[in-house]
Amino acid sequence: MSVAVAKHGEVKHNYLNAGDTVLSWLLTTDHKRIAVLYLVSVTLFFAVGGLLALLIRLELLTPQGDLMTSENYNRVFTMHGVVMIFLFLIPAIPAVLGNFLVPLMVGARDLAFPRLNLASWYVYMAGGLIATWAMVNGGVDTGWTFYPPYSSSYSTSQVTLTIIGAFLIGFSSIFTGINFIVTIHKMRAPGLTWFRLPLFIWAHYATSVIIVLGTPVVAITLLLVAVERVFRLGIFDPALGGDPILFQHLFWFYSHPAVYIMILPAMGVISEVVACFSRKRVFGYHFVAFSSVAIAVIGFLVWGHHMFTTGQSVYAGMVFSLLSFLVAVPSAVKVFNWTATMYKGHIEFRAPMLYVMGFLGLFVIGGLTGLFLASLATDIHLQDTYFVVAHFHYIMVGGTIFGYLAGLHFWWPKMTGRMYPEGIAKLAALIIFAGFNLTFLPQFVLGYLGMPRRYHWYPEEWQMLHVMSSAGTALLGIGYILPVFYLLWSLRNGALAGPNPWGATGLEWKTDSPPITHNFEETPIVTEEPYAYENHHQQEEVASGTGASTAEA
Amino acid sequence: MVQEQAQQKLSIQFEDIAQQNESYIVGMWTFLVTEIMFFGGLFAAYLVYRVANQEVFWEAHRHLSIPLGFFNTCVLLTSSLTMALTVHYSQRGLRKQQLLWLLVTMALACTFLVVKGFEYHHKFVEGLIPGANFRFEPAEHMRVAQLFFSLYFAMTGLHALHVVIGVLVMTILAVLIAIKHPSVQDFIPIELTGLYWHFVDIVWIFLFPLLYLIPR
Numbered sequence: 126m127s128v129a130v131a132k133h134g135e136v137k138h139n140y141l142n143a144g145d146t147v148l149s150w151l152l153t154t155d156h157k158r159i160a161v162l163y164l165v166s167v168t169l170f171f172a173v174g175g176l177l178a179l180l181i182r183l184e185l186l187t188p189q190g191d192l193m194t195s196e197n198y199n200r201v202f203t204m205h206g207v208v209m210i211f212l213f214l215i216p217a218i219p220a221v222l223g224n225f226l227v228p229l230m231v232g233a234r235d236l237a238f239p240r241l242n243l244a245s246w247y248v249y250m251a252g253g254l255i256a257t258w259a260m261v262n263g264g265v266d267t268g269w270t271f272y273p274p275y276s277s278s279y280s281t282s283q284v285t286l287t288i289i290g291a292f293l294i295g296f297s298s299i300f301t302g303i304n305f306i307v308t309i310h311k312m313r314a315p316g317l318t319w320f321r322l323p324l325f326i327w328a329h330y331a332t333s334v335i336i337v338l339g340t341p342v343v344a345i346t347l348l349l350v351a352v353e354r355v356f357r358l359g360i361f362d363p364a365l366g367g368d369p370i371l372f373q374h375l376f377w378f379y380s381h382p383a384v385y386i387m388i389l390p391a392m393g394v395i396s397e398v399v400a401c402f403s404r405k406r407v408f409g410y411h412f413v414a415f416s417s418v419a420i421a422v423i424g425f426l427v428w429g430h431h432m433f434t435t436g437q438s439v440y441a442g443m444v445f446s447l448l449s450f451l452v453a454v455p456s457a458v459k460v461f462n463w464t465a466t467m468y469k470g471h472i473e474f475r476a477p478m479l480y481v482m483g484f485l486g487l488f489v490i491g492g493l494t495g496l497f498l499a500s501l502a503t504d505i506h507l508q509d510t511y512f513v514v515a516h517f518h519y520i521m522v523g524g525t526i527f528g529y530l531a532g533l534h535f536w537w538p539k540m541t542g543r544m545y546p547e548g549i550a551k552l553a554a555l556i557i558f559a560g561f562n563l564t565f566l567p568q569f570v571l572g573y574l575g576m577p578r579r580y581h582w583y584p585e586e587w588q589m590l591h592v593m594s595s596a597g598t599a600l601l602g603i604g605y606i607l608p609v610f611y612l613l614w615s616l617r618n619g620a621l622a623g624p625n626p627w628g629a630t631g632l633e634w635k636t637d638s639p640p641i642t643h644n645f646e647e648t649p650i651v652t653e654e655p656y657a658y659e660n661h662h663q664q665e666e667v668a669s670g671t672g673a674s675t676a677e678a
Numbered sequence: 679m680v681q682e683q684a685q686q687k688l689s690i691q692f693e694d695i696a697q698q699n700e701s702y703i704v705g706m707w708t709f710l711v712t713e714i715m716f717f718g719g720l721f722a723a724y725l726v727y728r729v730a731n732q733e734v735f736w737e738a739h740r741h742l743s744i745p746l747g748f749f750n751t752c753v754l755l756t757s758s759l760t761m762a763l764t765v766h767y768s769q770r771g772l773r774k775q776q777l778l779w780l781l782v783t784m785a786l787a788c789t790f791l792v793v794k795g796f797e798y799h800h801k802f803v804e805g806l807i808p809g810a811n812f813r814f815e816p817a818e819h820m821r822v823a824q825l826f827f828s829l830y831f832a833m834t835g836l837h838a839l840h841v842v843i844g845v846l847v848m849t850i851l852a853v854l855i856a857i858k859h860p861s862v863q864d865f866i867p868i869e870l871t872g873l874y875w876h877f878v879d880i881v882w883i884f885l886f887p888l889l890y891l892i893p894r
Contacts, residue, residue: 228691235691237701303708311701312691337708341716349723349832358808358828359821360723365808366825371726375719643690 391528
């Protein structure tokens with residue numbers, strides 16, 4: 126294979142310079158370019174969601190309502206949830222990193238259905254713009270959960286438009302899911318058997334299964350709310366004969382597994398990074414692979430734990446509680462195996478590895494507090510308090526965003542051909558870790574003391590904890606802005622990366638950085654197990670930007 | 679008799695035609711799984727409400743016409759047969775027979791829609807459209823009866839939408855086949871449409887007994 130790096134500005138053909146016009150980006154069917162489109166879009170929506178979070182935390186600095194009325198506060202936290210969940214967390218890793226890496230990792234030239242892939246981005250953008258349109262035209266105040274009958278009969282905000290937006294975004298992730306499933310089944314390179322697949326692929330396969338099975342259910346459920354709202358059909362509103370609890374069942378049937386749509390791809394990233402920077406095989410590869418599948422399967426059977434206090438039968442509650450404890454087992458298996466992977470490894474503290482370690486700590490806290498909430502008795506006390514808010518932010522932010530940032534830094538050289546600046550990247554990782562904990566640790570205490578979620582007035586004795594939390598948000602904001610600047614800076618000024626700057630295994634590192642349009646000069650043939658770091662002692666010294674490639678034949 | 683299969687165009691991402699065809703078929707099946715879950719949400723809602731309101735649902739369902747429903751069931755089942763014939767001839771590359779059976783399938787699909795339209799019209803005349811003008815005797819069952827008809831219109835409406843989409847896709851294919859467009863020279867487009875069409879039929883096979891044939 127060729128050594129890709131040009132020494133004196135000689136421009137090599139790659140996917141980025143395959144066309145410069147706006148149209149060449151908007152009409153591309155190249156999975157790598159679509160990944161870049163998604164990268165830009167999810168970053169923009171993340172900024173919107175982040176600003177809304179900032180508004181929430183500013184309001185909560187004082188016990189009284191200073192900045193906004195209760196109605197506006199409802200709108201702000203609802204839109205924060207809608208934007209962050211539907212427009213950032215769900216697509217972030219699959220649509221950006223997954224889109225870029227799944228074909229590369231399985232040794233294919235593209236996803237199975239490139240046009241469907243582009244369509245998914247357009248549908249995502251259409252949904253995102255409709256949701257944005259709803260936001261600037263009065264917003265939506267139902268909470269991101271759209272519970273009827275408030276959402277279907279009483280709310281005067283833009284519920285219908287927002288639901289149409291969420292519906293469309295759901296279809297964009299269905300398109301991505303179908304594409305991944307077919308690609309992973311049918312387009313693996315010769316010799317790439319199922320148990321030679323990177324764990325990133327296993328995680329995305331499990332994620333796709335959840336997307337395909339779960340998203341249609343929430344799509345039809347939200348559609349029914351919209352129909353009920355527009356045509357006054359009685360489906361969930363008790364005044365019209367319906368049952369609002371049924372909505373909650375159908376909603377959480379998707380929306381609990383949706384948490385795994387967010388966290389499983391992050392776990393895939395962690396497996397790749399932890400093996401690379403520990404220079405070791407992932408401990409218990411099969412267990413980590415099957416734990417992804419187990420999470421996908423059991424994750425569909427735990428939705429009732431969102432409804433312990435809604436009058437669901439106590440026997441149903443007990444079964445859902447038991448199953449919720451059960452789903453913690455495969456997650457724990459992963460954490461133990463990653464830790465065992467690091468044990469006696471040659472650990473390099475690169476920025477992605479710092480995010481991985483942050484992930485491990487935060488995910489353990491998020492996971493264990495989840496067990497509090499899965500217990501019937503404690504949940505009665507903690508339901509709808511800041512304890513819940515802190516718990517799911519530890520999973521969704523501490524898990525998904527740390528995984529996303531780990532992956533973004535790890536594969537940045539592959540995506541752009543340039544190294545990010547290591548020092549400031551490490552600093553940003555530390556700031557984000559500190560800011561995150563300062564923001565959300567106090568919220569566990571607040572929740573335990575009884576602070577309910579979705580209120581902006583609170584007793585004065587809780588102000589100190591709220592101030593800590595808001596200060597953490599400021600820190601977190603700085604931590605999030607830094608990568609925007611240094612990553613953009615690195616596009617021009619970063620050191621050239623070469624095909625394999627980390628000395629990592631995996632097919633994506635055996636082609637140029639950035640890869641050519643069809644990924645590989647010739648279809649790779651896989652002859653070894655994944656993460657064969659012990660076999661690659663010659664790759665031990667990490668290229669310092671000169672891009673020496675020692676790719677195997 | 680079997681004609682030479684026309685040369686298929688191989689997309690750049692695939693290694694060979696077999697892989698390409700298999701990918702399309704697996705993709706379609708995966709899509710149909712999402713469709714099953716899509717309708718599944720509605721079916722679950724319907725079953726929950728029916729179990730809770732057996733008596734009123736039985737009363738309400740008597741306003742549906744079993745003969746028309748039965749006729750439509752026959753029409754759709756026959757259209758599955760004609761679609762299977764379309765796929766059969768398309769796999770053998772027999773263009774004329776393929777076009778003929780495709781048109782028959784479209785005619786049957788349109789028949790289904792027309793009959794469905796008459797049924798909807800009848801409900802409209804009887805005042806069984808949920809909303810402000812909904813009327814139902816006895817009045818104390820009005821709320822639950824309205825729930826039944828809300829679900830009836832949601833489920834059959836969503837199904838009818840799928841039939842309409844099927845007719846549109848078949849129309850496009852028929853035109854492309856008629857003008858001998860290269861994109862329909864192989865059997866894959868018809869095969870995929872066939873899979874979709876059989877799915878639409880199967881949904882109806884569940885809808886008909888669930889809505890029209892409620893036992894006392």
